[in-house]
Amino acid sequence: MVIVPVIRKPRESEMSLSTQVKEEVDQASNCLRDALAFAARTEHPLTVNTLSDLLCRLESLEQVDELMQQFRGKDDAQSPKR
Numbered sequence: 001m002v003i004v005p006v007i008r009k010p011r012e013s014e015m016s017l018s019t020q021v022k023e024e025v026d027q028a029s030n031c032l033r034d035a036l037a038f039a040a041r042t043e044h045p046l047t048v049n050t051l052s053d054l055l056c057r058l059e060s061l062e063q064v065d066e067l068m069q070q071f072r073g074k075d076d077a078q079s080p081k082r
Contacts, residue, residue, distance in 0.1 A: 016072075017065045029058045 017025070032055040039048050 016069055017062075022062070022065075025058055025061060029055060032058065 032051055036048065036051045036055060039051055
């Protein structure tokens with residue numbers, strides 16, 4: 001028995017973040033940076049760690065979106081035009 005992973009091509013709507021979502025993520029990142037700055041002075045280290053983890057995840061979301069757009073561009077360039 002051979003097990004083959006099922007790989008589907010993402011739909012266009014799944015490929016990139018909308019402008020509205022990008023703006024909200026940027027706004028959330030800015031708020032988390034402010035919270036992290038205050039928390040670093042007075043809060044428990046676990047709180048600081050959690051805030052920094054959230055901030056890191058939000059920023060990596062934007063980077064993954066850029067990476068997915070680059071892959072989509074390569075796929076479009078390699079696929080034959082009909």
